[in-house]
Amino acid sequence: MKRIWLYNAELLCPDGQVYGGLTVEEGRIAAILPGDAQPVGDFEKIDLRGTFLAPGFIDIHVHGGGGSDFMDGTPESFEAALSMHLAHGTTALCPTTLAAEFDELGRVFDLCRQFRQAPDAGTRPRILGAHLEGPYIAASMKGAQDEKYIRSPEDGSYRDILKRAGGMLRIWTVAPELLGIEALEKAARSEGVLLSAGHSDGRFEDLERAAQNGYTMVTHLYSSMSTIIRENGMRRPGILEAALLLDGLTAEVIADGMHLPPSLLRLIVKTKGADGIVLVTDAMRGAGMPAGIYKLGSLRRGQDVISDGQIARMPDGISFAGSVATTDRLVRVMTREAGVPLWQAVRMVTLNPARALGLEEIGVLQAGRRADLVVLGPDLHVCAVYRDGRRVWEKSGKGDRET
Numbered sequence: 001m002k003r004i005w006l007y008n009a010e011l012l013c014p015d016g017q018v019y020g021g022l023t024v025e026e027g028r029i030a031a032i033l034p035g036d037a038q039p040v041g042d043f044e045k046i047d048l049r050g051t052f053l054a055p056g057f058i059d060i061h062v063h064g065g066g067g068s069d070f071m072d073g074t075p076e077s078f079e080a081a082l083s084m085h086l087a088h089g090t091t092a093l094c095p096t097t098l099a100a101e102f103d104e105l106g107r108v109f110d111l112c113r114q115f116r117q118a119p120d121a122g123t124r125p126r127i128l129g130a131h132l133e134g135p136y137i138a139a140s141m142k143g144a145q146d147e148k149y150i151r152s153p154e155d156g157s158y159r160d161i162l163k164r165a166g167g168m169l170r171i172w173t174v175a176p177e178l179l180g181i182e183a184l185e186k187a188a189r190s191e192g193v194l195l196s197a198g199h200s201d202g203r204f205e206d207l208e209r210a211a212q213n214g215y216t217m218v219t220h221l222y223s224s225m226s227t228i229i230r231e232n233g234m235r236r237p238g239i240l241e242a243a244l245l246l247d248g249l250t251a252e253v254i255a256d257g258m259h260l261p262p263s264l265l266r267l268i269v270k271t272k273g274a275d276g277i278v279l280v281t282d283a284m285r286g287a288g289m290p291a292g293i294y295k296l297g298s299l300r301r302g303q304d305v306i307s308d309g310q311i312a313r314m315p316d317g318i319s320f321a322g323s324v325a326t327t328d329r330l331v332r333v334m335t336r337e338a339g340v341p342l343w344q345a346v347r348m349v350t351l352n353p354a355r356a357l358g359l360e361e362i363g364v365l366q367a368g369r370r371a372d373l374v375v376l377g378p379d380l381h382v383c384a385v386y387r388d389g390r391r392v393w394e395k396s397g398k399g400d401r402e403t
């Protein structure tokens with residue numbers, strides 16, 4: 001395998017921006033070379049001309065894109081969604097499902113396994129395992145989920161899902177206030193599945209209990225979760241306030257510039273800190289596609305939603321139905337609208353999700369890590385993407401532009 005030296009770049013490291021370069025050997029970052037330092041030996045030289053070099057982006061909540069949904073159930077649909085997100089800098093992701101028939105969830109597990117083991121897997125984003133969003137959620141906080149597939153953990157069916165997953169289930173979004181949820185939590189923990197509280201109508205105490213019982217994340221902060229209510233005039237905080245307050249919980253943030261205004265993005269950064277946030281797209285099939293009508297969920301059983309190219313909405317024209325964002329757009333929004341430094345926005349979609357999932361191999365520009373890399377131009381659009389040190393995508397010249 002070729003040895004390469006990427007130089008003349010602004011390296012986006014977890015603690016700041018550093019001018020310099022790095023070398024890649026055997027698919028891994030071999031050395032970080034600050035300033036004008038040069039490697040010793042034979043390397044293919046790649047001049048990045050002062051552009052930004054970041055670790056590959058990691059999206060732990062993404063339903064689809066490029067006209068496909070991971071729940072469509074075919075290899076072609078996986079391929080289409082993966083290649084669209086790769087072109088926007090995503091080098092690792094969790095295919096995410098909605099509440100659905102179990103056969104559809106099972107098919108997603110099968111395809112995750114198939115794509116992870118494929119001989120050409122190295123040309124696509126890494127499959128980190130599935131993220132199940134439901135079906136054990138609060139009907140009153142269903143958001144864009146189809147109510148007829150929502151279940152209660154009391155029926156014990158979660159055991160069938162865990163069995164069917166065969167190790168391919170990584171993150172499970174559940175509502176921690178549901179009756180019988182403790183048994184699900186125990187079963188999920190014993191399989192190493194990460195628990196994320198979401199689509200929840202619980203009170204502050206429910207998330208407090210959850211955090212003490214192994215939940216480490218909160219699903220799309222502010223969306224589909226309870227907030228302050230008043231009882232006899234007294235204010236009772238909800239899931240949102242607990243998520244902001246409790247340090248042990250990392251918050252998913254859909255920073256597409258539509259779900260949350262700049263003021264709330266800034267409030268989240270102030271309360272959770274740069275370490276406590278994971279940027280996610282929550283993208284549906286309309287991501288990377290022109291405006292139009294798209295199915296949310298599988299082609300067979302999904303519901304029609306309308307994308308204007310910036311956001312997908314339910315047929316009522318008001319409620320949001322997932323996003324049409326890509327990871328590079330999240331980085332642009334966080335820097336431009338929330339005012340965080342670029343290196344910090346990048347950290348929220350690289351090192352933070354890697355840590356949330358306990359991944360040691362990816363997510364940071366550091367010797368020894370896998371050389372999954374993204375080159376960003378001055379406008380923060382993606383110029384090139386590397387996986388294991390191999391260039392797997394490059395901007396063709398004209399290229400399509402998104403905001």
Ligand SMILES: [Zn+2]
Pocket residue numbers: 061063096133282322
């Ligand atoms: Zn989602």
